[in-house]
Amino acid sequence: MLTFDSIPQARVVRKGGQQFAPPPAPRTRREPSALNSQLRDVVGIAIGMWPLTGVLALAFGLLYMAGMNGAP
Numbered sequence: 001m002l003t004f005d006s007i008p009q010a011r012v013v014r015k016g017g018q019q020f021a022p023p024p025a026p027r028t029r030r031e032p033s034a035l036n037s038q039l040r041d042v043v044g045i046a047i048g049m050w051p052l053t054g055v056l057a058l059a060f061g062l063l064y065m066a067g068m069n070g071a072p
Contacts, residue, residue: 032040
């Protein structure tokens with residue numbers, strides 16, 4: 001039965017009386033799974049929003065320090 005999965009390396013093609021190996025089959029990219037795609041999105045959002053997280057942490061720290069300024 002003819003399959004199109006991959007071309008065996010031992011196959012030899014004859015063209016014009018000359019024998020040569022066929023070119024390698026093109027590689028196909030596999031489709032990412034849903035979990036892989038979601039994890040990639042979460043990491044991208046986490047990396048993209050680190051400045052906002054840092055600014056919020058700084059603001060809450062300053063508010064805490066201002067509140068504790070007059071504490072004994």
